[in-house]
Amino acid sequence: MSFLFPETPAAAFDEFLAATAPADRGRPTWTPDDGPMPALYLSHGAPPLFDDPHWIGQLFAWSQALPKPTAVLIVSAHWESAPLALSAPEAGTPLVYDFGGFARRYYEMTYATPDASALARRVAALMPATEPVHASARRGLDHGAWVPLKVMYPWADVPVLQLSMPTHDPARLVELGRRLRPLREEGVLLVGSGFMTHGLPFMTREMVEFNAVPAWSSEFDAWVAEALATGDLDTLADFRRAPGMPYAHPTVEHFTPLFVTLGAATDPTAAPTTVIDDFQIGMAKRSLQVA
Structure with missing residues (x-):
């Protein structure tokens, strides 16, 4: 599969920026007339996403089908921390390049989003006194946040804040999503960022190169789809x-952000809309939105 071994790293993303992304410039931002923003669970990818024009197109089309949010609050698989913590809200906070073995180009990418201090204050206000939120002075967005958002909102013109994932207990994560739900009525896009299956240790080079789908991946995905x-x-x-299981998720941090998304739904038991x-x-790559 050519996107895994590109001659020019991120060439597909460069083409997207030149040919497609300008459609996002100048789009009006959410207003109350648009109704509450949805909450998303997305499979976020890593640097190879920037070499996959199909996936780039899917994510960008998704963002264009939604009102442009006033801000994004994202819970990523790659920041497990208790008690709850928020990334640094200042404009242009440096990114976290939490991956290895890729071309230099990906470590030079930036995503200088606007100040998100107002959102940080709102998130803190929504949490009970028994679960205060720690405000990080330096922590930037990790690749579970900035990689998909760099495609969905390529001009970095939406404030973005990352919230740590304090537990893998589904009930507690659903409750966290419920607490965050009022932000949707303020135009904030809530995102749980993971990967619907993530059995990287069990993928052979041949599977990777030819996109062979192992039974553990397809069976877990079908099980999730039916339960949803x-x-x-x-x-x-x-x-x-x-x-x-446990091949689909030898560790579970890429699945559990789903429960934050479901908790943020108006009705957590309502069937979500599958987008990818x-x-x-x-x-x-199953990714979905809830109303």
Whole structure:
């Protein structure tokens, strides 16, 4: 698959910036007349996303189908920290390049978003006294946040703040999403960022190169899709015993952001809208939104 071994790193992203991304310039920002913003769970990818024109197109089309948010609050698989913490809200906070073995180009990418201090204050105000939010002075956006958002909002003109994931307990994460739900009525896009299957240790080079989908990946993805369609949160919460486990998630941090998204829904048991449901390098990219 050419996007895994590009002659020119991020060439697909460069073409996207020149040919497609200008459609996002000047789009009006959300107003109350648009109604609450949805909450998303997205499979976020890593630097190879910038070499995959198909995935770039999927994410950008998704963002264009939504009102442009007043801000983005994102919970990523790559920041597990308790107690709750927020990334530094200042404009242009440096990124976290939490990956290795890629071309230099990806470590030179920037995403200088506007000041998000107002959102930081709102998030802190929504949390109970028993769970205060620590404000980080230096922590920037990790690749679970800036990689997909750099495609969805390529001009970095939307304030972005990252919230740490303090637990993998589904009930607690659903409750966290519920607390954050009022932000949707203020035009804030809430995002849980993970990957629907993430069994990287079990992928062979041949699987990766030819996008061969192993049974553990397709079976876990189908199980999730069925549980979501029926609003069965109890089944989803028992994900450690799902088909394909533990290969689909040898560690669970790429799946559990889903529960923050579901908690932020007006009705967490309502079936979400699946926006992306294909595979990259054998892993399920299933991504969805809830109202």
